[in-house]
Amino acid sequence: MKVLVIGSGGREHTLVWKLAQSKKVSKIYCIPGNGGISQIAECVSLDPLSFPELTEFAKKENVDLTVVGPEIPLVGGIVDFFRAKGLRIFGPNMKAAQMEGSKVFAKNFMKKYNIPTAEFEVFENSGDALAYVEKLSRSSKQAGKFSCVVKADGLAAGKGAIICGTKEEAMDAIRSIMEDRIFGDAGNKVIIEEKMEGEEASLIGLCDGETIIPTIPSQDHKPVFDQDKGPNTGGMGAYAPAPVVTEEVYCWAEGRIFNNFLKGVKAEGI
Structure with missing residues (x-):
């Protein structure tokens, strides 16, 4: 079978590397790919966010399955677009991709369906968020230590969660996200949540x-x-x-x- 992988990072390199080990896979394309990927797959210089170009390529090359790595095309609805064209694609649809694309969506989903998560508050303007941090700071003086995590709502290349150990750090994070717009529209909303202690692991x-x-x-x-x-x-x-x-x-x-x-x-x- 012919497989198309969308993306250009280490994640996609690993996907291509593993797919290349399968006897069922006869050809692998990667859009746009990178230097390492080019050694084991054919990299194609197309825009990974131009869904019409991608589906046209998949049909032209008789691609049997498309695998999507990056979050941005998934949140943008690439899976829905491919399926509407009758093409097989692996990944969440646009609605499901909001679990990754919006931390507010994900946190509200977890709260609604009793999935354990850190306590949190959502803010749509910096003034309210800063006032909340002041409130946290006053209560933390009684507890003896201030800590929280400030998160941009949208996609921020894995950098949207800022761990804060002081009131000043939290306020700087809020201003950077909501006023300086370091993550663009991803910072239209912020989540301020409790800092969880312990060792982190992923179960996918x-x-x-x-x-x-x-x-x-x-x-x-x-x-x-x-x-x-x-x-x-x-x-x-x-x-x-x-x-x-x-x-x-x-x-x-x-x-x-x-x-x-x-x-x-x-x-x-x-």
Whole structure:
């Protein structure tokens, strides 16, 4: 079969690398690809956000399956566009992609369907957000330590969550996102949420709207410097399996997160 991969990063390089190992795959295209990908697939210089060009290419080359890596085309509705043209494509539709495209959408979904998540508040202007931080600061003086996470609502290349250890850091984050517009329209809204303590891990599942197939647990390292120092990035590296996800943790996540997520997806018609 012929496979088209959309994207140009390390994620897409890994997808192409793995697809190339399958005996069922005879040809791999990547749009636009990169230097590393070009060694194992044919890179095509097209705009990954020009859906008409992409579908025209897929039809012309008799592509059997398209796999999408980046969030932006998914949030933009590439899956819906391909399916409307009768083309097979792997990825969430536009509505489901809002889970990644809008943190506000995702947090409200989690709250509605009893999926464990950090306590949070949503703000649409910097004044209200700054006033909330002042309130947090006053209450934290009694607790002895200030901490929160300020998040841009929309896509920010993995850099939209700013961990703040002081009131000043939180206020700077709000002003940078909402007033200086460092993430553009992604910062039209911000979430201010409690900082969760502990070791982070990822448990990813493949969902068709009816069932979820979990993958092995992994651990993604986001801070730019060693020892988890510095601002977050889209990811400095990851490994799997992650031993922090014990069988007990895995079973808890399956029951409290995956099962409730699936109930929500079905109820919302996603």
